[in-house]
Amino acid sequence: MATKPIEKDTNVFVTGNEVVAWAALAADAQIMYGYPITPQNEIMHYWTRLAPKYERRFLQTEDELSAGFTTCGGVMTGTRAFTATAGPGTILMQEPITMAEMMRIPLVVVVQQRGGPSTATVIYSQQEVNLCCYGGNGEGFRVVYSTAGHQDLYDYTIKAFNTAWKYQIPTIVLGDGYQAKMREAVTMYDPASRGIEMEPTKAFVGAEGCPGVDREPRFYRNTYNTEEELLDVVGDLKAHYDSFKDEVVEYEDSDIDDAEIIVVGHGVVSRACKEAVKALRQAGYKVGYFRPITLRPFPQKQLAAAAEGKKAILAVESALGQMKRLITDGLYGMTVPIEEYFKPGKGVSSQELVEKVKSMLD
């Protein structure tokens, strides 16, 4: 048996894609299935460089459909497995993700968002929120963690495996091209040293004994014959999701109580929001910060509580309103105005947010 990839806390200087590969190793993932697409390529590059050293495996498939389905297949044998993709790859990945939703397969997908529509840019955007949260056909359920940097990528990649296996739900780690390629210092650790126990995996298929004779047969189905049957199945999926979503929901906030305006951003953009709020507070402006970490389930109650009685919410994103749609849905019935700061496919700096908020308050 190869040694543990991370024995003790290690401070390293890394790119976000590398962090994901190391986190998956530390989380005891056994195999990655993947198809190359920028900006996630180095997740695969580093995984393939590291895998032989730690007795892990890799399969390059012919496309993202296949990468997603082979990951589902690997998971069904009881193997902690994952895949990674971006942009048009995330579109193709929807079909395997929906199968995982229907069959409750603990599929882990890392998405590094790039610009769209279509091939567009390989660089950066936050335009894959719709796809990652609600991109499937039917109305399946999934968990989406939006990370804001390298430590997040490490922490939430590990967490994604546990959420997926604990609740048997497809789980997405939503990064972006900036996080993928950016270089930052990170502390890599053995999950056990933080009291994180990896959820045990279990095989869906290949159980001992003859089905129907020694044990109940297991049916894993993504196809149903009648409307009545489907109504029951989707109802059960919803009931399961509702039973745990409050445990999974995560968010971060600050300076809410006396704030007149709440700046809301997710992912890497939330860093600019946080810095802007800090600068504005120092300048005497009453501004608060809210960052949804889980985009699905969305921290609706927490944001509604924060927004209560405020002058406005400022939704900031590198997209044309994909996060704002989640906010609007979550705050339905409240009268707080939601203002927009949208830059599809382009980064947002704290300085421009400071100016924007000042223009709203002065």
Added chain:
Amino acid sequence: MTMDRIVEAYIGEYASGKSENAVNRALTLAKQGREVTLVDLDLVEPVYTLRPLISLLEEKGVHVIAWKTKETLGLGEAGSVLHPAMRWALKAPGDVILDIGYGAKGSAVLNLLEGIEDEENLRVFLVVNTLRPMTDSVEKIIEYLYETGPAHGLIANTHLGEKTTVSLMEAGLDMVKKVSAETGLPVVAMAVDERFRSDFPEERNDGIPLRFLHRYLPKGFW
């Protein structure tokens, strides 16, 4: 061809600091009044690394050979085209600094340059940040050198971004010195973020030259 012409290629692990070292070296030479050509020899992700810096570098007197966005068609995934000017880069007058992209088999990419076998001034330097996980021990650095070399010398470039300390940089240099002792490759320089300038003497006791880096790449891409 004069002997005092400087031709240096910077190779190293992804995100080891190759471009930052190459850009700073080119600017240092230009500042000395030398004629300098900087070549972005990244065949995996051309266009990105130096693109936002081209005009700044040219203003400071460095001639840059790199793809310009408008000359390309959505490169990024499949960009494996060598710019014609890169092939002939060694024919440029004056000094030539070559920034070798990652994943391009390191110094092997130099074989694409016309006249490389006759270039007696060529020096290939491996840039090493010992806080990069793939090059964090003497054994791993030597293993990496076998994959990416050959090289003529080592540049100690250990840092942790915003969290860099002098002791981390010194520990990194110590490790690179051990690689030097085992391989016989000299430590050409210790690269240090210029914000630590006051923490270092004019000349080190161990005689290793210091190269203070101004960080340009945060303005660049990837």
